[in-house]
Every structure is written in structure tokens, then in C-alpha cells.
Amino acid sequence: xxxxxxxxxxxxxxxxxxxxxxxxxxxxxxxxxxxxxxxxxxxxxxxxxxxxxxxxxxxxxxxxxxxxxxxxxxxxxxxxxxxxxxxxxxxxxxxxxxxxxxxxxxxxxxxxxxxxxxxxxxxxxxxxxxxxxxxxxxxxxxxxxxxxxxxxxxxxxxxxxxxxxxx
Numbered sequence: 790x791x792x793x794x795x796x797x798x799x800x801x802x803x804x805x806x807x808x809x810x811x812x813x814x815x816x817x818x819x820x821x822x823x824x825x826x827x828x829x830x831x832x833x834x835x836x837x838x839x840x841x842x843x844x845x846x847x848x849x850x851x852x853x854x855x856x857x858x859x860x861x862x863x864x865x866x867x868x869x870x871x872x873x874x875x876x877x878x879x880x881x882x883x884x885x886x887x888x889x890x891x892x893x894x895x896x897x898x899x900x901x902x903x904x905x906x907x908x909x910x911x912x913x914x915x916x917x918x919x920x921x922x923x924x925x926x927x928x929x930x931x932x933x934x935x936x937x938x939x940x941x942x943x944x945x946x947x948x949x950x951x952x953x954x955x956x
Contacts (some may be wrong), residue, residue, distance in 0.1 A: 792949045808938025815931025819899030822924040825937040826917055831855045836864060843869060856912070857921020871907040880904040 797944055835854040842850055854863045871902040875883060883904050 797949035798945040800945075801941045801948065805938045805941025805943075808934045809942060810938075812931045812933070812935030812938055815927050815934060817931075819924045819926075819928030819931055822920065822927065822944050823945055826857065826920055826924065830860060830917055837863065837866065842866065857918045860914040860916040860921070864918065867907050867911045867914070869926060871904065871911070874907070875904050878904070879889045880908050 806934075831853065835852070836847070837849040837854070839851045839853050846866055849859065849866075850863050852859065854860055878886075880901060883897060883901045887894055887901055890897060
């Protein structure tokens with residue numbers, strides 16, 4: 790039994806030590822990723838208007854977009870404005886209309902440009918929102934792996950000392 794406890798202890802200790810190293814690296818990367826997202830969003834200087842927001846976004850009035858949830862809220866704001874401006878049509882649908890009109894229709898060309906810019910900005914903000922969620926996941930996993938690694942190291946120590954000191 791002593792040999793199996795020693796081998797199990799060595800294996801658990803090795804895995805635990807690896808997790809104790811990997812966990813803090815993930816914590817650090819999650820936190821630095823979140824900081825990078827904040828920095829990039831702040832650099833864009835996007836701010837919600839003081840008034841005229843839909844009721845579900847009223848809490849954001851006058852705030853700058855600097856977090857993932859704020860990026861998501863602003864993307865929803867753009868979605869609503871874009872739907873009004875385009876009559877609910879997408880860039881692709883407007884492009885089809887423009888081609889059907891012979892490709893030389895100034896109003897449809899301008900509307901297509903509006904749809905393109907709005908959908909592009911919305912996609913960028915949604916990417917920031919998704920990255921925000923990934924940093925949350927990485928940070929959480931880092932904390933969990935650190936704790937699990939510490940528990941495995943403690944278990945390995947207990948198994949090793951148990952096999953060294955038979956009772």
C-alpha cells in the first residue's frame with residue numbers, strides 16, 4: 790500500500806503543482822484582457838446620449854462605453870437606430886435592392902452606407918462584449934484551477950506523509 794500511496798502522492802503533487810502555476814497565469818491573463826478591453830473601449834470615446842434613449846437603456850444616459858455590458862447596451866442602441874433608418878432592412882437586403890435598381894440610386898447607396906457603418910460598429914461592440922465574457926471565464930477558471938491545484942498538493946502531501954509514517 791505504501792508504494793501506491795507514494796505514486797499517487799507524486800502524481801497528485803505534480804498535477805497540483807502544474808495547476809497552481811497555470812491558475813495564476815489564467816487569472817493574470819483574464820485581468821489584463823479585461824483591462825485591455827476597457828482601454829480600447831475608452832479610447833473610442835463612445836457615449837450614450839443624455840436623452841432620447843429607449844426606456845430599457847435609460848440608465849445609460851450620458852455614460853461612456855467602457856465595459857462589456859455597456860458595449861452590448863450601445864450595440865442594442867445602434868440596432869434600434871439602424872432598424873429605424875433602414876426600415877428594418879440589412880446591408881445585404883439594401884444591396885440587393887440597389888442592384889435591382891440598376892446600381893445607380895443615390896438614396897439606396899446612402900442607405901447602404903448607413904447600414905454598413907451601423908452594422909460594422911455594432912459587430913465591433915458585440916465582439917468587445919463577447920471578449921468581456923471570455924475574460925470572465927478565464928479569470929474564473931484561473932481561480933478554480935489555483936484552488937484545485939492547492940487541494941491536490943495538500944492531498945499529495947497527506948498521502949506521502951501517510952505512506953512515510955504508517956500507523
